[in-house]
Amino acid sequence: MARVKFLCDADRCIECNACVTACKNEHEVPWGINRRRVVTINDGKPGERSVSMACMHCTDAPCAAVCPVSCFYTTADGVVLHSKDLCIGCGYCFYACPFGAPQYPKVGNFGSRGKMDKCTYCAGGPEADSTPAEYAKYGANRLAEGKLPICAEMCSTKSLLAGDGAIIAEIYKERVMKRGYGSGAWGWTTAYHEGIAV
Amino acid sequence: MRTYLAHIRSIILALAILTVMAPMPVLAQQLGPDGAPNPTASVVPEQKLLQQSPRIEGRIDIPNERARVLLQPAGRQWDYFHEITLHWLGAIVIVGMIAALAAAYLIIGRLRISKGRSGRKVLRFSSFERFSHWLTAASFVVLGLTGLNITFGKIVLLPIIGPEAFSSMSEAAKYVHNYISAAFVIGLMLIVALWIKDNLPQKVDIEWIKQGGGFIKSKHAPSGRFNAGEKLVFWFALGAGAAVIISGCLLIFPFYVTDIAGMQIAQVVHAVIAVLFIAVIIAHIYLGTLGMEGAFEAMATGEVDLNWAKEHHDLWLEEQLAKERLAARSGQSSAVPAE
Numbered sequence: 001m002a003r004v005k006f007l008c009d010a011d012r013c014i015e016c017n018a019c020v021t022a023c024k025n026e027h028e029v030p031w032g033i034n035r036r037r038v039v040t041i042n043d044g045k046p047g048e049r050s051v052s053m054a055c056m057h058c059t060d061a062p063c064a065a066v067c068p069v070s071c072f073y074t075t076a077d078g079v080v081l082h083s084k085d086l087c088i089g090c091g092y093c094f095y096a097c098p099f100g101a102p103q104y105p106k107v108g109n110f111g112s113r114g115k116m117d118k119c120t121y122c123a124g125g126p127e128a129d130s131t132p133a134e135y136a137k138y139g140a141n142r143l144a145e146g147k148l149p150i151c152a153e154m155c156s157t158k159s160l161l162a163g164d165g166a167i168i169a170e171i172y173k174e175r176v177m178k179r180g181y182g183s184g185a186w187g188w189t190t191a192y193h194e195g196i197a198v
Numbered sequence: 199m200r201t202y203l204a205h206i207r208s209i210i211l212a213l214a215i216l217t218v219m220a221p222m223p224v225l226a227q228q229l230g231p232d233g234a235p236n237p238t239a240s241v242v243p244e245q246k247l248l249q250q251s252p253r254i255e256g257r258i259d260i261p262n263e264r265a266r267v268l269l270q271p272a273g274r275q276w277d278y279f280h281e282i283t284l285h286w287l288g289a290i291v292i293v294g295m296i297a298a299l300a301a302a303y304l305i306i307g308r309l310r311i312s313k314g315r316s317g318r319k320v321l322r323f324s325s326f327e328r329f330s331h332w333l334t335a336a337s338f339v340v341l342g343l344t345g346l347n348i349t350f351g352k353i354v355l356l357p358i359i360g361p362e363a364f365s366s367m368s369e370a371a372k373y374v375h376n377y378i379s380a381a382f383v384i385g386l387m388l389i390v391a392l393w394i395k396d397n398l399p400q401k402v403d404i405e406w407i408k409q410g411g412g413f414i415k416s417k418h419a420p421s422g423r424f425n426a427g428e429k430l431v432f433w434f435a436l437g438a439g440a441a442v443i444i445s446g447c448l449l450i451f452p453f454y455v456t457d458i459a460g461m462q463i464a465q466v467v468h469a470v471i472a473v474l475f476i477a478v479i480i481a482h483i484y485l486g487t488l489g490m491e492g493a494f495e496a497m498a499t500g501e502v503d504l505n506w507a508k509e510h511h512d513l514w515l516e517e518q519l520a521k522e523r524l525a526a527r528s529g530q531s532s533a534v535p536a537e
Contacts, residue, residue, distance in 0.1 A: 109450060
């Protein structure tokens with residue numbers, strides 16, 4: 001089994017937000033929840049870069065560690081998933097997540113956040129694969145159909161890469177070698193305890 | 199001459215502006231060989247940005263302030279605090295306190311009323327004082343247990359009752375914790391209002407500590423209404439209570455006042471203070487029940503035995519008896535009809 005990862009090549013991202021829209025559409029994500037988002041650094045200044053960010057499906061995922069009810073699990077592919085049946089909406093995963101990935105239907109007072117929602121790497125949840133029950137809670141399960149996450153598949157500049165971590169790292173390295181520059185694999189050191197040396 | 203001074207002034211002003219600007223992160227616009235800005239070379243790498251600030255933030259189209267934070271590696275540090283530091287700290291402080299009290303019980307044993315009971319009762323706490331105490335106490339126990347469940351439940355309870363039952367229970371516990379907190383705030387405010395006057399430090403407190411605080415049988419530790427030990431518990435409860443209430447308010451209204459770093463700090467403060475608070479209150483419960491004969495009735499019926507009061511709160515007892523005598527005398531004089 002491969003260890004799947006996300007990689008955003010910020011030197012290619014044009015901040016079109018197609019990944020955000022595709023994700024929302026694919027999974028029928030409710031209003032207010034953004035499983036993926038695009039953040040622009042140094043907007044309007046020299047060195048401006050946009051980075052598409054969602055759950056990075058970390059190695060030793062901090063959300064899973066801090067969860068008071070242990071509702072997270074990691075699949076054989078390295079995808080970090082959680083059970084909405086067990087989630088109590090305490091909000092701790094948001095404090096622990098380096099990438100701001102966990103989302104809640106409400107940011108309510110007195111702990112009324114509702115069940116946490118986040119990027120599933122298009123891999124559904126604990127329910128049986130590709131069932132209506134799974135779709136209602138977690139969205140489409142593209143991985144079960146042999147497809148990669150819709151955000152990366154949709155990316156018009158192929159800035160966002162998804163797939164086997166070793167392969168996408170290799171693609172990124174080749175790009176950097178060829179074009180002669182690269183701002184690095186954003187978030188990799190924090191998520192996977194390793195960057196990509198070029 | 200005047201223009202010369204004006205020149206110097208403007209130079210000083212320029213230098214001042216430069217020194218102010220110098221520490222700001224320089225977004226160096228690197229130029230290509232043709233002198234034009236080179237868009238590919240001027241990017242600041244992630245690691246350099248993280249050295250400049252603990253978080254990388256940018257602009258975002260979503261109308262959500264929190265979503266602007268692209269990267270906050272502090273999440274992993276908070277994870278370490280919550281899963282390693284807090285687990286060890288909580289276990290050591292709470293289990294350590296219970297072990298210390300068990301040892302105290304085995305070695306010193308129950309502190310008896312040395313002269314035995316006199317049979318005469320003195321009112322120590324009014325019914326309103328007892329209500330305030332038990333409001334605070336009952337809510338504290340509920341908050342303590344539901345709070346400990348968030349940190350230790352998955353280690354202690356989850357393997358026993360299974361994930362579904364544990365999740366349902368923890369969700370209920372979360373709401374109980376969030377709403378019962380109001381009772382604790384009211385209880386603590388009442389306690390402080392009622393007892394702050396009698397808990398102000400006095401000279402006799404030093405003497406009480408010197409005489410071993412009532413733990414040494416051969417010595418007598420003098421005390422007013424509250425002894426130095428009780429005063430310490432009072433001031434600790436006030437300080438720790440304020441800390442957990444303020445940090446708790448930040449946590450219960452997430453991101454209203456503070457950002458992600460503030461939420462993490464609020465949780466750290468809330469958890470650390472709460473764990474210490476629980477340990478101190480365990481000692482307080484021990485001394486009020488098992489540890490000392492005649493102490494619990496002060497909070498149960500409100501009345502204590504005269505001999506207990508003599509041993510533990512002699513100065514307060516004198517005051518009370520003086521008041522009683524005064525009341526009795528004035529009562530007598532008014533009862534006797536004028537002839």
